[in-house]
Amino acid sequence: MAIQSSQRFVPRGDVIASLNFYCPPPDNTVPFNNAGDPIPGQPLRNYSDVSHPVKIKDIRGSEECFNNLDRDSFAVIRNVPPSAEKSFTDDASIAANYYPEVESLLLASIPGAHTVTIFDHTIRRTNPDAPRAPVQRVHVDQTPRSTALRVRRHASDDAAAEKLLAGRYRIVNVWRPLNEGPVESFPLAFASASSLEDDDVVPIEHRYASGYKGETAGIRFNERQKWYYLSGMTGDERLLLQCFDSEALKEGSAVQGGRVPHSAFDHPDTKPDAVGRESIEVRALVFGP
Numbered sequence: 001m002a003i004q005s006s007q008r009f010v011p012r013g014d015v016i017a018s019l020n021f022y023c024p025p026p027d028n029t030v031p032f033n034n035a036g037d038p039i040p041g042q043p044l045r046n047y048s049d050v051s052h053p054v055k056i057k058d059i060r061g062s063e064e065c066f067n068n069l070d071r072d073s074f075a076v077i078r079n080v081p082p083s084a085e086k087s088f089t090d091d092a093s094i095a096a097n098y099y100p101e102v103e104s105l106l107l108a109s110i111p112g113a114h115t116v117t118i119f120d121h122t123i124r125r126t127n128p129d130a131p132r133a134p135v136q137r138v139h140v141d142q143t144p145r146s147t148a149l150r151v152r153r154h155a156s157d158d159a160a161a162e163k164l165l166a167g168r169y170r171i172v173n174v175w176r177p178l179n180e181g182p183v184e185s186f187p188l189a190f191a192s193a194s195s196l197e198d199d200d201v202v203p204i205e206h207r208y209a210s211g212y213k214g215e216t217a218g219i220r221f222n223e224r225q226k227w228y229y230l231s232g233m234t235g236d237e238r239l240l241l242q243c244f245d246s247e248a249l250k251e252g253s254a255v256q257g258g259r260v261p262h263s264a265f266d267h268p269d270t271k272p273d274a275v276g277r278e279s280i281e282v283r284a285l286v287f288g289p
């Protein structure tokens, strides 16, 4: 029997919750994790997590104060029209129907952006059979090094890559829930990039079976980080999560870090029978101005 939406419970308000932060390998070796299926005889990763309670502020009701990517590296977009994609179950259909909408959204919401190249997406569902679940580990998806590698991978040749790398280039994830109603469990927490210090960010080798090495970042706990979430997110809302902005590396730049640490978290007010969170994040290279 379908449960009436009036009986549903959406956890809201400022909250103290535990987030899992980076804890270095005991032997001080280079931190790594293996992408994809575990390699027999090898650990999935050589570093671990340390959990810290943090204050996470609910920005529901003050969404319009959070539209400054240069300051926070995250932004809230509301009232997005329904997608042409309905089921979000078929990758080719998602690329055909949803990617163009994401591209238009990014071009419209990032001043001066002139080119968007979408390079992948991840669907997450909370049920135990789902290939990908919410990630309960604070991270940034990309580092300066892996972003430059991405640009090279998607440029037509070396000369085109150098030209793109000489301009402003970023990676931005566009995150949205896929639940029918508002998100009831495992909301996403994100900290303002302006509250993150360089020493909080630890590059982690992301090793592929092919030998290719990408890089993600683990985040050390620091009490100066300012954490937020948007309670009860709905399907007509989007979060922009910026992973890298080349402008942030320039001396005297107005861009404060350019990267947003984020993690799903177990909201302490979530009911045991809450609907599992479902979401999609689309990852894009954004060029310009």
Ligand code: OGA
Binding pocket: 124, 133, 134, 135, 136, 141, 173, 175, 188, 241, 262, 263, 264, 279, 281
């Ligand atoms: C992301 C991400 C985790 C989640 O969008 O980059 O890490 O739980 N998402 O949705």
Ligand code: FE
Binding pocket: 139, 140, 141, 262
């Ligand atoms: Fe991420």
